[in-house]
Amino acid sequence: MNKEKRYKILSLFSEKNPNPKTELIFSSDFELLLSVMLSAKSTDLIVNKTTKILFQIANTPESILLLGVEGLKNYIKHIGLYNMKALNIINTSFLIITKHKGKIPKNRNELESFPGVGRKTANIILNILFKKKTIAVDTHVFRVSNRTNFAKGKNVKEVEKKLNKVVPSIFKLKIHFWFVLHGRYICTARKFKCNICLVYKFCEFKEKKFNIFL
Template identity: 80%
Template sequence: MNKETRYEILSIFNAQYPKNKTELVFSSDFELLLSVILSAQSSDVIVNKVTKILFKQANTPESILLLGLEGLKNYIKHIGLYNIKASNIIRTSSLILTKYNGIIPNNRIELESLPGVGRKTSNVILNILFKKKTIAVDTHVFRVSNRTNFAKGKNVNEVEKKLIKVVPDIFKLNFHSWFVLHGRYICTARKIKCDICLIFKLCEFKKK
């Protein structure tokens, strides 16, 4: 795909979805951090259902630690990998409280030192909370990037490097949310909805 086609695709998304939006529901930096940790291999819908109840009881590092490991597990037990996620959240809450004075760090190195925070999670946090021009590559972004020929790669790291290179700076802040929404509702894993796709004429998927 050439840069002119990419620019046209991004301009269409920009006109349709002008604001950076995540479907995770949160009201503080810490709530977003926990939501993103919980969202690994889980849908935003399930995460939101769980956090709607959890955050009424505990939504700060202090209150999470007061819940304790078993108490937290009871709130998030309907989420995949809840045992390891609960352990990571407890340890991360402790570090946020003791090492970072309750403030979410705004750089990749410190973020990725937190249990349960990998590259994708840190990219989301840096992008949404701190307006950094990072691009998180999840399953939706990976699929849409490869399928449309926007940025092909064998793994998420290859796709991220390609996207950072080919996505113009003016679009980087919103890019992740655009491709997530497109992959979640239009360019899905199984039933592709080409008939209502905004970028159908520009997409280079050979089997469409």
């Protein structure tokens, strides 16, 4: 895909949704970090249902620690990989208190030093909380990037590298959310809805069909 097509695609997303946001529900930096950690291998819908109850009981590093691993598990047991996530969240909460004075660090290396926080999670936190032009590549971003031929790569690392290279700076802060929403609701894994696709004209997916769904 050439740069002209890419610019047109991003411009269309920008016109349609100039201020895209995560669908995770949070009211503090710490709540966002926990929500993103819980969202791995889970849907935002399930995470939001879980945190709606959890955050009424514990939504600070201190209150999470008071729950303990077993107590936390009771609140997140409907989320995938909840055993490991509970342990990671408890350990991360401890580090936030003891090493970062209760605040979420702005530094990638410090974020990734937390148990359960990888590059994708760090990119999301840096983007949302600190307005860094990081591009997190999840399953939706990976699929849309490859399927449309916008930025092809064999793995998330390759796609992220390519996106950082080809996406104009003015769009970098928001492209993650545009591609996530597009992949979640339009360019889905199986039943891709080409008939209502905003960027159908510029997409280079060889199997696209305008009338695939009515």
